[in-house]
Amino acid sequence: MAVDETSLEAPRQPAAEIMRTDAGVLDRLARSLAAGMGLVELRALLRGDPPTERPSPRYRAHTHSLLLHLRPRFYAQASTRFTHTFRLGFFTTFFFIVEAITGLILMLYYVPTPEGAYESIWRLMTRVPFGELLRDIHRLAAEGMVIFAFLHLLRTFLTASHRGKRAFTWLTGVFLGLLTLALTFSGYLLPWDQLAYWAVTIGTSMAAAVPLIGDELNILLRGGAEIGADGLLRFYLLHVILLPALAALVLGVHYYGIARRHGISLPADVEEGDLAPAARAEATRRIDFLPDLLIHEAFLVCVGLLALIAASIFLYDAPLETHANPQRTPLETEAPWFFLWVQGLLKLGDVTLLGVAVPLALVALLLAVPYLDRSPHRRLRKRPLALALTTAGVAALLTLSYIGTPRFGIALPPATVIAQTLAPEEGVGPLRSIPFDALPVGVYVVGVDDPAGLPATFGRVFAEYGRQVKLASERGRLPDAQAFLIVQEWQQDLKRVTLRIGWTDAQRGSRQTYERDLYLHRQRAGEAAP
């Protein structure tokens, strides 16, 4: 009995054939959802195959879909090189979108009043699952946005991608940079802790130095002589409505230039260099948005999210100090790190000149860069002046930021400095890092008690205390210094630690005493009860 075995099998059909013929409904559905691309086309897209129809449905998609219409159809291969852009602009935008999403969720819990703000942050951290993570991400992405925007600006200037028809895009970029700073700064006040309150008080006090309208401007920002309920509400609304809306608008204008007018610049060596024809052809080869760039961007988003979330979980905790207290100026107030350079400028002289005029002049200079920069070259080695100015500018920013740190050039009394180093008013510091049970009750006198005989962590802090007192004493700042460290039991799970430094005041001819008490609870660092 001869059976034709092959006739029992169904005829082999390529997968593409099945989709085209058997899945008509599905295909129509796909076309309606995916801007005209059918199943076969989508499959080819994901596999990196060439388009399956002519004219290419991939280009057609850019005219059918609003979102794709905002994106370019292709870039030249060389302008997508990682080492050309480092994806800095992309990640700045990525952070902006992360901020918008996390910010919207945070708005569910935040209460913009002096009585409720601080409490609502604690509620977020103690009662809301993932609440602390959200806050950490929001804060970290904000700082990432500042850093990436700055690096993006440097990159654009160093690759000379700011001239000619790109000049307008550069201008919008400068405004975006300013909006980024304003957004971050306005958000800084919202937790309503001492750190935030005083940093913003200093920041807004610079507005008062503007000639003619200074006082009015200051009151407009603060909502009164000092920041209170009105000021908080103003900063809140600036932070969640006005500034994000402006930033989204300017971002749109900024990106439109790139997507529709001039694209991402080609690297200078492609544009100006002496490339072999084959290399030039490869450098200018089209890389289509669909699928290559889109998939690459999805990849960047996934990696960015992973990095951001992992850093927020393992490395970064958004700070939250004690409740804002308008009646108590901290010993050391610090501007947000991205404004430390302004604080540094302020220490060098006149507020109106250095705090207002210089920053404004800097902004004007940045805006004028495309028109001042007359060099015909793009390659960095032919623009020594640009390189020198950038290096000098960055070095100046870093130096000024260092000058802006609280300890630089501010003379606190020596005993206060010692107490502030061991047990700062805000934050943790060495004394507060000692585990509760490693704080032995007793009176410890510098120069009398031997740190080596004390429990390890406590002994180290006590030795450091002694070292600093001795140093100040030797330099004549604390004559006849006598220093105590007193640890008392105060309540259950609560100890009082007193730093007491006595010295002879040469001018008044009497003994002076500086004392700082701090209360340490066992569970401050989440330590469990015994």
Next chain:
Amino acid sequence: MTRPGANLALGALAALATLLLLVLAGEAEAARMARRTQTQRAMRIEAGAALFAEHCRNCHGINGEGVGQLGPALNDRGFFDGRLREVGWPGTLDEYIQHAIAEGRITATRPLYAGEGSVAMSAWAQAYGGPLRPDEMQNLAAFVRNWEATAAGRFKATELVVPTPERGSNAAQAARGGQLFRKAGCAECHAAPGNGDATIGPDLSRIATTAKARVPGYSVAEYLRESFLIPNAFVVDGYGPNLGCGGVLTHEQLDDLVSYLLSLE
């Protein structure tokens, strides 16, 4: 850039890793929130302790043990077990403490502490003209409630002899105090060498010696300081209550005056 396959694979891997991270973090969220709640309570108690030392200890004692007829103890069993019933408070102890701080007392609820026509305890809330914000009163309540273990006898702080800070009892300071003794009007009632011989108040000519035996448990310096801060804390037999003075001294002036009196042996 031209390898969508690698991008797809790595991107998917990153997305999976993110998801895994979030799941793991989610598993730990309950414990984290509990830890944070403890931290918040700890920070409240720490801040409350500082506020208590700043505002409350003059009347309620450094360790909440109460001061004479000025203020009742807050660290004893009566306060934790009986107080709410005594005043018929329907809410929690925490609410009671916050309320008492905020509104104060027009008159005392116990005869011992009745003010004589004056307010027994002033209102402390900013809303009623006091210095404290709502969160500060919450902190104080957390701190006061942390005496519960002390009140129930479960906790007793280790005794520690803490040295009194040297306030510079040198000649210069005592001399300044002597001048101040005249200027501030002390000499109008009290006699002191070179500073008149008024007899309205007790003679202070040898106060550094006589004060040693006045009140058991008080050093001379402590006795003198408290007499300045609370004029009728100790009234010497044979004299009426102090009605005359009510001046304002800086800490340094107080130190100078005490230093002066300590020199009168």
